[in-house]
Amino acid sequence: MLAHSRARFCSSRCRTAAHRAGVPGELRRRPRWVRWTGRKRPQTVDGRIASSTDPETWATYQAARRSTAGVGLGFVLNGDGIVCLDLDGCLADGVPNAATQLLLELAGRTYVEISPSGRGLHVWGRGELAAGRCTTFRGQPVELYGSGRYITVTGVRFPGAGSTLGDLSPALATVLTSSSHA
Numbered sequence: 001m002l003a004h005s006r007a008r009f010c011s012s013r014c015r016t017a018a019h020r021a022g023v024p025g026e027l028r029r030r031p032r033w034v035r036w037t038g039r040k041r042p043q044t045v046d047g048r049i050a051s052s053t054d055p056e057t058w059a060t061y062q063a064a065r066r067s068t069a070g071v072g073l074g075f076v077l078n079g080d081g082i083v084c085l086d087l088d089g090c091l092a093d094g095v096p097n098a099a100t101q102l103l104l105e106l107a108g109r110t111y112v113e114i115s116p117s118g119r120g121l122h123v124w125g126r127g128e129l130a131a132g133r134c135t136t137f138r139g140q141p142v143e144l145y146g147s148g149r150y151i152t153v154t155g156v157r158f159p160g161a162g163s164t165l166g167d168l169s170p171a172l173a174t175v176l177t178s179s180s181h182a
Helices: 012-022 061-066 098-107 169-178
Strands: 033-036 072-078 082-087 112-114 121-126 133-137 140-145 147-153
Touching: 033 061, 033 147, 061 072, 072 082, 082 098, 082 169, 098 121, 098 140, 098 169, 121 147, 121 169, 133 169, 140 147, 140 169
Parallel strands: none
Antiparallel strands: 033 072, 072 147, 082 121, 082 140, 112 121, 133 140
């Protein structure tokens, strides 16, 4: 039983197990972890303000996971080829809308997790992205990030998603050539 109606896990033990099982090793091995506040602002593991561009404020996955600062984990994108597509409001009762389903097909076998709200997805992978961008794809808002940002991490893998980072180049190319930029 969940502690309250908005809880994502029944206990801290379940939350820890989900993070261990869900977050790919390619992300866990990089010391680019932060915590985040309820307002989705990055924090250091000791609760100070963190920066998505200052490595001095980042930590290892283990340190971030052990920390009790803030409400969850976040991963910093620094331009090394790891990218994330942030799809807000794309799930209804856990089912992706048509545009999101197409993006997932284009992304192929890669790590996809359910966002903290439970209504969105983070599609993680490898690719080249010169700058972050907010756009729409077939009516679905899409945020594309590869550097200078941090993304909240839940470790709750979307059903059927991969456990490693795949090549997102086809999805990135399709979104960037057929979308309207915001």
